[in-house]
Amino acid sequence: MICKGGANGRLSILIFHQVLPEPDPFRPEALDAETFHWQIALLAEHFNLLSLPEAMERLSQGTLPPKAVCVTFDDGYADNANVALPILLKHRVPATFFISTGYLDGGRMWHDTVIEAMRLMETDLLDLSDSLGQRFLTGSIHEKRRSTRRLIALLKNLDPSDRDALIQRIIEPVSSGLPTDLMMTSNQVRRLQKSGMVLGCHTVSHPIFTTVGIETVRQEIQQGRAELQSLLDESVTLFAYPNGRPFDDYQAEHVRLVRDLGFEAAFSTAGGVATRNADRWQLPRFSPWDRIPSRFMARLLLNAVNAASTRVPLS
Structure with a gap:
């Protein structure tokens, strides 16, 4: 066909x-x-x-x-x-x-910001129980990957302004290390x-x-x-x-x-x-x-x- x-x-x-x-x-x-x-x-x-x-x-x-x-x-x-x-x-x-x-x-797309922030995370736990009702393991690469998928799925359903405000909170500890060359x-x-x-x-x-x-x-x-x-x-x-x-x-x-x-x-x-x-x-x-x-x-x-x-x- x-x-x-x-x-x-x-x-x-x-x-x-x-x-x-x-x-x-x-x-x-x-x-x-x-x-x-x-x-x-x-x-x-x-x-x-x-x-x-x-x-x-x-x-x-x-x-x-x-x-x-x-x-x-x-x-x-x-x-x-x-x-x-x-x-x-x-x-x-x-x-x-x-x-x-x-x-x-x-610039950076919001989900790329989440991915790169999780890559740079040095703590073993990201606690968002007060906003998303969940905590995310961030110790190993495998934990970070699983947590990134879950986090993106949850953030995707939020109002864009609420999502962006939460992302700013997530990236605060690593913001200086985030890449600025992902996009053209x-x-x-x-x-x-x-x-x-x-x-x-x-x-x-x-x-x-x-x-x-x-x-x-x-x-x-x-x-x-x-x-x-x-x-x-x-x-x-x-x-x-x-x-x-x-x-x-x-x-x-x-x-x-x-x-x-x-x-x-x-x-x-x-x-x-x-x-x-x-x-x-x-x-x-x-x-x-x-x-x-x-x-x-x-x-x-x-x-x-x-x-x-x-x-x-x-x-």
């Missing part, structure tokens, strides 16, 4: 986030350079890799090649430019990078552009749309696009929803807003493949997370079987 092209073509859109130089025990879900290299090599050998703008045009025209695949990255991590870009260029693979502009030039600089974003890569909007501060008001969402999208367009001196026409799960992270009103703001296409994290009649403002993407080549290829084939993208009713 993945071999179809033309009017019945199916487009697989892959999501990546970080590509680390070496594996990191505090970020076990992040790809390392060696793994990403063989994944891109397999994609380049067995699939037709398109830039996202070309794929969108050919999808609407019904002229997709068989085995069509696009590569995308979310958030704007510095390793995208330092580690992933050389691998992409080596294999002549185009990619689109969705950037949250508020973290450029020294403006020059690295321009380097991606000069290398032929496509840049898309991912808001300013990556809010989950269902946790904030619609006017905040509008401001985040408009400001993020304006900042990126100013940086690149070109139009930004593609958008990716933060977190990107339909209903949970964004809803119908947000889809309408993105469409009304004039984006040519927008992307979710619902699994499946894009077809010619898919909703152009919530196209599906998925992460091929397997670390064994045979399973990586099998997951691509399995995902392609799910031809229907998930839609939020636009009513």
